[in-house]
Structure formats: structure tokens, C-alpha cells
Amino acid sequence: MWHAIAQQLSEVLAFDFIIREKERLSDGDCNTCYMISDGEERYFVKVNDREFFSKFESEIDNLSTLLSTSTIRVPQPVTCGMTKTHAFLVLNYLPTKPLAEPKDAFDFGQQLAMLHQWGEQKEYGYDADTYVGLNLQPNAWHKHWGFFFAEYRIGWQLQLLKEKGLDLGDIDQTVELVKQTLGAHSPKPALLHGNLTSNNYALSVSGAISYDPSSYWGDRECDIAIIEAFTDLDDEFFKGYNRVYPITEGYANRKHVYQLYYLLCRCNELGGDYLVQCLDKISQLDL
Template sequence: MWHGIAQQLSQILAFEFVIQEREPLKGGDCNQCYMISDGQQRYFVKINDREYLQKFESEIDNLSNLLHTGTLSVPQPVTCGIIKDKAFLILNYLPTKPLTAANDQYHFGQQLARLHLWGEQKEYGYDADTYVGLNLQPNAWHKKWGVFFSECRIGWQLQLLKEKGIEFGDIEQIISLVKQKIGTHNPSPSLLHGNLSRNNYALSVHGAICYDPSSYWGDPECDLAIIEEFSDLGPDFFSGYESIRLLDSGYDKRRDIYQLYYLLCRCNQYGGEYLTQCVAKIQLLQDGGR
């Protein structure tokens, strides 16, 4: 397998890349991860089953679009492909460490705010479906945020869970409650990273860098809600964010339904404790919030 990966990488680089070093890396929830080197250049490699190729293609597309914005720092995608029964993805490699310093978190917040202010888009969605972990995100274009989020995010995940025998109540009723919660909130669509949990950002020699995007055009509050629920970023991050872009009023009332989506995704993939957390969030929604 590794010889075949080296051959395909050589075709992209236009010189023979011979793997002299291969180091397993920790941190991948779904994939086997490695650093490979020819003694001079290093690359990051993800490996999974053959059917994961579509996910890797989506990741390359998302990373390329984020790079195009010139806002967030993300790995440079190199290529992806198939060797026998395995799919692989290759990115450029940078050594990283935890993003803990207040100043670094502040600048990361500024980067994310600049992403949310970048570009012009009139509708919510994306040109292709994307993934949160193993979960497909349908991204058909919509003009109303409340319809898009309640149906293409919450409703979609609830239906997938129902097909697995996990039900949280009447799906149409929950969709209706989410629409009511969002109300007339129809923000200017922003390009989102879409999956900023604690394993998906770090500090490199060039500053903060983030990985594994699940991008689409939506409400920037979705990125902030997942950060509050699933990251260890503190007040310095949010101070940096608000130095560039102020939060819309009512975010504190919408945050729970945005966090519910990511909890449903994790419940769909892992089950366990996430099922209990989903029950609590849906109960809060049914009770009318805080």
C-alpha cells in the first residue's frame, strides 16, 4: 500500500518520492493517520476503507475553499486516491501543539471572524453535500435560514437516528419548534468551518491552524456554538472574534439548537453519553428554552 501511495504522490510532485520515514499519529477519531517523509519533505496521510474516498474528496474541496478565503490557516491539500481496498488523503504536514496561549486564541478568534465576513452569498447551503465526521450533511440551497437548519440539519439527523431505532419524539414537531426558535433570524450567509471541536485546531509555527472542515454557507453562530460546547477555547478567543465581528442579538437563545445539531451528529456516530445530552437539549427546546 505505501509503495502505491508514494507512487501517486510522486506523480503529483513531479519527482520520485521515496518514503524513508513513516510515523503513526494520534488524534484521528475515524481514520488512521501518519506522517511520511522522504528525508526532506513531510506529508500528513489519512487512511481508511475504500468507501471513504468521497469523504476525502469533500475534505479537499472544503480545505481548498477555506484556503481561497485567505482567512483561516488550514493544511494545504495535496491529493487523495485509492490503493487496493484503502482510500487515502495527503495534506502538507506541520508539527503542532495545543492552542492554549491567550494571545494565540485571540488571533484565532480574529481569523474565524474574518472568515465569517468573507465573500457574498445570498442563500444557505453549498454546491455539494459535506460531512461531519461520518455524517452526511445535505446542502441543497435554501433562501430561509430557519427552513434550511430545521430541515437539512436537525430533521435530517433525527430521521437517520430513527432509522437506527433511536427516537426523540415526533420529528415534525421538533422541526417546527426549531423553526419557531430561529424565528425571523435570517443572517447574511457566511462560509463556515463547520466542525471546530477541540481536536480540529492547534498551534503551528505559523499560528493557529484548523483541520477537518465541514463547510457550508450558514449562520456563523453555528461555528461559535460548537466551539462553546466541544472546545477548550476561552474568553480570549471570543474577545478576538468580537474585535472583528460582533455577535447578533439573540445568540444566547439560539445557541442550544445549534449545539443540538452537533450532539445529534455525535449520537448518530457514537451513541452513548450523546444520547442523554440530546434528550436534555430537546427537552429544553420543548420547554421553551431557558
Template sequence: MWASISEQLTQALGHAFPIKEKQAIDGGNISHVYRISNGLDSYVVKVNTRDFLPQYQAEEDSLTRLSHTHTIMVPKAIISGQTKSHAFIILEDLPSSPLQSESCSYQLGQQLAKLHQWGEQKQYGYDDDNFIGATPQPNVWTNKWHQFFAEQRIGWQLQLLKEKNMALVEIEAFVALIKERLSHHHPKPALLHGDLWRGNVGQTPSAPICYDPASYWGDRECDLAMTELFGEFPAAFYDGYHSIWPLDDGYWHRKAIYNLYHILNHCYLFGGDYLNHAIVLIDEITKSE
């Protein structure tokens, strides 16, 4: 495997890259992650089974798209590919630590707001379907936000759960409710990170950095809502964001709807307590005015 990875990286770089050092590093629970070096330069390699290539290609696309905005820092995707037995993606090595400092948190908030202001897309969706974690994420271009989110986010996840014999609610009726709740909200389509939780951000010595995006064009509030879902970001992050683009009051009513998508996905992937969390959010949304 490593000989093939070295050969493909050599072709991508345009110069020889013999792998002289290889070290396993922490990289979440989906892929095996390594830092490789030729003794001078280093890269990060994520490895999974051979059929995982579409996930890595989608990650490469999102990272490339985000880097072109020149707003938030993400690692450069060098190449994704396959060996005879594995799929892999090679990324720029940007050693980082958890996001903690006030200055980096504030800066990240400002950068995210600038990302959300970037571009002039008229529809919601993305050129290709991609993945949220290991789960397929449909992104068919849609003119109306309430239709896109109700059908391609909430309805999609509920159907996946139903196919695993986890029917939490009557799908058609609940999708109609989500459409009604969002029907008067017409946000500017923003390019989203798409999976913005504490584990996917950090700080380098010079700047904040984001990882593992699942990008699409949607409501900027989806990114902000997720920052509050699995451990809230530092307060300075929100100060930085609001200094560029304040949220309106309606966000607090929509936050539960947007976070339900991720809880349903975690319920689908992991079950356990996420099932109870999903039920609580569904009840909250159903009873809210």
C-alpha cells in the same frame, strides 16, 4: 498500499517522492494517520477503507475552499485517492500543539470573524453534500435559513436516529418548532468551518491552525456555538472574534438549537451519554420562549 501512495504523490508533486520514513501519529478515531518523509520533506497521510474516498474528497474540497479565503490557516490538501485496498488523503505537514497561547487564540478569533465576513453568497448550503464526522451532511441550496437548518440539519439527524430505532421526538412537530424559533433570524450566509471544536484547532510556532472542516454556507453562530460545546476555547479567542464582529444578544437563545445538531450526530455515531444530552437540549428548546 504505500508504493501506490508514493506513486500518486509523485505525480501530484511533479517530482519523485520515495517514502523512506513512515510514522504513525495521533489523528482522532476515524482514520489511521501517518507522517511520511523522503528524508527531506514530510507530509501527513490519512488512510481508511477504500469506500471512504468520498469523505476524503469532501475534506479536500473544504480545505481548498477555506484556503482560498486567505483568512484562517488550514493544511494544504495535496491529493486524495485510492489504492487497491484503501482510500487516502495527503496533507501538508504543519506540526502543531493544542491551542493554548493567548496571542494565537486571539488571532484565531479574529481570523474566524474575517472568514465569516468573507464572500457574498446569497443562499445557505454548499455545492455538494459532505460529511460531519462520518455522517453524510446534506447541503441543498436554500433561500431561508430557518428552513435550511430545521430540515437539513435537525430533521435530517432525527430521521437518521429514527432509522436506528432511536426516536427522540416527533420529527415533523419538532422541525416545525425549530423553524418557528429561527423564523425571525436572517443571518448573512457565512462560509463555516463546520466542525469547530477543540480537537480541530491548534497552534504552530507562528500562527493558529484549523483541521478537518465540514464547510457550508450558514449562520456564523453555528461555528461559535460549537466552540462552546466540547470544551470552551480560550477566552482570548472570543475577545479576538468580538473585536472584529460582535455577536448579538439573540445568539444565546439560538446556541442550544445549533449545538443540538452536533449532539444528535454524536448520539447517532456513539450513543451512550449523548442520548441523555440530546434529550436535555430538546427539552430546553421546547420549553424556551
């Protein structure tokens, strides 16, 4: 496997890359992770089964799109490919540590706000389907946000759960409640990171950096809602964000719907307590 990875990396780099150092790193939620080096250049490698290749292709596309905005820092994608037994993804290697200092959290908030202000898009969606962890995320373009989120996010996940034998109630009813909650809310489509949980950002030598995106054009509040629910970022992050792009009125009512989506994604992967949390969030839609 490693010979094939070195060979493809050599083709991309246009010089003979020989792996002289290989270190196993802490694994992510889905992948086995390594640092490799030829003695001069270091790269971060994710390895998984061959069927993960499409996920790695999607990640490279998302990272490249985010890099093109010159707003939020993300790793530089290098290549992805397959061996006879595995799929792999190669990124530039950046040593990181926890994002702990208030100033760094403030700067990270400003970065995300600038991403959400970047670009012009009239519809919600993306040119390709993406992934949240192992969950396929359909991104067919649509003009109406409430319909897009209710059908392609909540309804999609509920149907996947039902096919696994996990029944969270009447899908059509829940989808309709989501549409009612979002109502006439028609936010400016923003390019989202899409997966800003606590293990998907850190501090690098050049500042805060995020990774493992699940990007699409949607309501910026989706990124904010997942940060509130699944990270320990403090008030300085939100101060930084609001300094650039203040959060609008009504977010407090909508965030529970957005958080429900990410809970459903985790329930689809992990089950357990997430099932109870999903049922609790769905019950709040009736209030």
C-alpha cells in the same frame, strides 16, 4: 498500499517521491494517521477503508475553499486516492502543539471572524454535500435559514437516528420547534468551518490552524455555538472574534438549537450519553 500512495504522490509532485520515513501518529476520530517523508519533504497521510474516499474528496474541497479566503489557516491539501484496499488523503505536514496561550486564542478568534465576513452569498448551503465526522451533511441551497437548518440539519439527523432504532420523539414537532426558535432570523450567509471541536484546531509555527472542516454557507453562530459547547477556548478567543465581528443579540437563544445539531451528529456516531444530551436539548425547545 504505501507503494501506491508514493506513486500517486510522485505524479502530483512531478518528481519521484520515495518513502524513506513513516511514523504512526495519534489517530483522529475516524482515520489512521501517519507522517511520511522522503528525507526532505514531509506529508500528513490519513488512511481508511475504500468507502471513505468520498469523505476525503469532500475534505480536499473544503480545505481548498477555506484556503482561497486567505483568512483562517488550514493545511494545504495535496491529493487523495484509493489503493486496492484503502482510501487515503495527503496533506502538507505541520508540527503542532495545543493552542494554550491567550494571544494565540485571540488571534484565532480574529481569523474566524474574518472568515465569517468573507465573500458574498445569497443563499444557505453549498455546491456539494459534506460530512461531519461520518455523518453526511446535505447542503441543498435554500433562501430561508430557519427552514434550511430545521430540515437539512435537525430533521435529517433525527431521521437517521430513527432508522437506527433511536427514537427522540416526534420529528415533525421538533423540526417545527426549531423553525419557531429561529423564527425570522435571517443572518448574512457566512462560509463556516463547520466542525470546530477541541481536536480540530492547534498551534502551528505560523499561528493557530484548524482542520477537518465541514464547510457550508450558513449562520456564523453555528461555528460559535460548537466552540462554546465542544472546546475549552477561553475569553481571549471571544474577545478576538468580537473585536472584528461582534456577536449579535439573540445568539443566546439560538445557540442551543445549533448545539443540538452537533450532539445529534455525535449521537449518530457514538450513541451512549449523547442520546441523553440530545433529549435534554430537545426538551429545552419547549420552554
